[in-house]
Amino acid sequence: MSKYLATGIASAGVSAAVANFFWGKSSTETNAQQANGANTASKNLPTTITGGGTLVSPGGVNPSEFFKYGFPGPVHDLKTHQEYISCYDRQKRNPYYVVEHITPESLKNSGNVDRKKSVFKEDEQIPLAFRAQLRDYFRSGYDRGHQAPAANAKFSQEAMNETFLLTNISPQVGDGFNRDYWAHLEYFCRQQVANFPSVRLVTGPLYLPKKCADGKWRVEYEMIGNPPNIAVPTHFFKLVVGEKPNGDLSVAAFVLPNGVIDNKTSLTEFEVPVEALERSSGLTFLQNVPQGKKKQLCKEVKCEITVREFDNATKTLPPKKDVLLLPPPK
Structure with a gap:
């Protein structure tokens, strides 16, 4: 890990005091998350059953009876789309994560696909009480940022x-x-189809701690909407997995602050161990893959961004600052 990365991570809220939490070895134990959390949880409720089929516990206590009124959650809205799978966080009204699969063929434009034909839409499959709405972003000062980019779905x-x-x-x-x-x-990820016949991506928001003026560590993030109900992530992550014909995987994880970043900053300054991403996101990655089958992507390909100017407008960014590479959330 570079000194620059260590400095940036520290400013984002990761110190030596919590290094074990973020940088320690990941657990080998994992629980498979099901799309229908209610059904899964209710099947695994701890109970004691007598020979007559009656639930019993000391003092006649039976907390599981509450669930006959309905399971409170959490409910993970897992939905499969043509280019990606999304898992939605009802509390923060952000994705938990999205999973993508890109190939040289999938990135080709079929000839009549045009981004101008697409419009932002509310997902009506999410209950209204938990749904992100278009009006929540109105005059918020933030872009509606794709996790699975439109440019990956030109097919x-x-x-x-x-x-x-x-x-x-x-x-x-x-x-x-x-x-x-x-x-x-995102463009760097698409470029990897030149190096691997198949590339898989996992992308999502993070809410990382920062050190406050009183010396304590807190997770703080802005809320937008009226009423305020959509969380503004402090950071975003992207896991890149290049699949080789022999079954080996080339893997890299990147964590970027949700703030202005100088285009001159090396992409490798944002590379973090997969174990660190697991601990900060609460997710587990590639746990079914033998360790010997996982290689470091940035040792096999050059991990660098290609700066492309969009809309023919040249953007001038402020110079890079020493300790604010990963700025704290607003």
């Missing part, structure tokens, strides 16, 4: 349209991030 207009559902969207800083460095990272 059909429907696939591209699905990337504009708000269950695939998070509030992102616009100039300097969503329209710049984050877009360059």
Whole structure:
């Protein structure tokens, strides 16, 4: 890990005091998450049953009886689309994560796919009480940032349209991030189909701690909407997995702050161990793959962004600062 990365991570809220939490070895134990959390949880409730089939416990206590009124959650809204699978966080009204699969063929434009035909839409499959709405982003000061980018879904207009559902969207800083460095990272991922016949991506928001003036560590993030109900992530992650014909995987994990990033900043400054991403996100990755089959992507390919100017407008970003590479959330 580079000194620059260590400095950036520290400013984002990861110190030596919590290093074991973020940088320790990941647990080998994992629980498979099911889309229908209610049914799964109710089947695994701890109970004691007598020979007559009656639930008993000391003192006649039976807390599991509450669930006959309905299981409170959490409910993970897992939905499969043409280009990606989304898992939605009802509390923060952001994706938990999205999973993508890109190939040289999938990135080709079918000839009649046009981003201008796509519009942002609320996901009506999410109950209204937990749904991110278009009005929540109005004058928020943040872009509606794709987690699975539209440019990865050029193989059909429907696939591209699905990337504009708000269950695939998070509030992102616009100039300097969503329209710049984050877009360059997305392009880097697409470039990997030249190195691997199949590339899989996992992308999502993070809410990392920062050290406050009183010396204590807290997780703080802005809320947007009226009433405020959509969380503004402090950071975003992207896991890149290149699949080789022999079954080996080339893996890299990146964590970027949701703020202005100078295009001159090396992409490797944002690379973190997969174990660190697991601990900060609460997710587990590639746990079914033998360790010997996982290689470091950035040792096999050059991990760097290609700066492309969008909309023919040259953007001038502020110079890089020593300790604010990973700035704290607003």
